[in-house]
Amino acid sequence: MLIRVDDLERIQSGAVDTAFRRWTRPTVKAGGTLTTAIGMLAIDAVDTMFAEGLSLADARRAGFDDVAGLMAWLDSGKAGTLYRIRLHYLGEDPRIGLRESADDLEAVEAALAKLDARGAWTERVLRLIESHPGRLAQLLADEMGLEKLKFKGKVRQLKALGLTESLDIGYRLSRRGEALLARRRTIASA
Secondary structure (H helix, E strand, O other): OOOOOOHHHHHHHHOOOHHHHEOOOOOOOOOOOEOOEEEEEEEEEEEOOOOOOOOOHHHHHHOOOOOHHHHHHHHHHOOEEEEEEEEEEEEHHHHHHHHHHHOOOOHHHHHHHHHHHOOOOHHHHHHHHHOOOOOOOOHHHHHHHOOOHHHHHHHHHHHHHHOOEOOOOOOOHHHHHHHHHHHHHHHHHH
């Protein structure tokens, strides 16, 4: 579920606690979380709605002045079933703390081994990002011989372990990612 940065800031401040989307099927579920540019959001409820049932209170909780504004925004997007998502700001993205920590690299190695179980790729992606920080994802994907979306999915898995950081363009290794590769180099040279 994509949310614009200005809407995220209003969710973080508590001014907005509702979002509306048209989907063929929901991409979030009640009780789940969503990692965003401002941190973690908690998904409190996901309910199907009929456009005729939208109220002024619904529109305002979603940051719109009126129902007409909400409907105009919804009509400019995808077709599908209308969903009302209740959410709130949960806190900072936990990956930020991981990125700065070089602790427990054995657990990271174990997690990487699981990712590599069906074909080794993690070290190659880490070394590629290390060699080319800030390079377009498409160029990195081409170098790996992967489609861009598949490559980005792999980077997200590394990011979840605190090993990489997204930049405006491309990626870079986090402190943790650098420490992991340095550890591997030390072990390899011993």
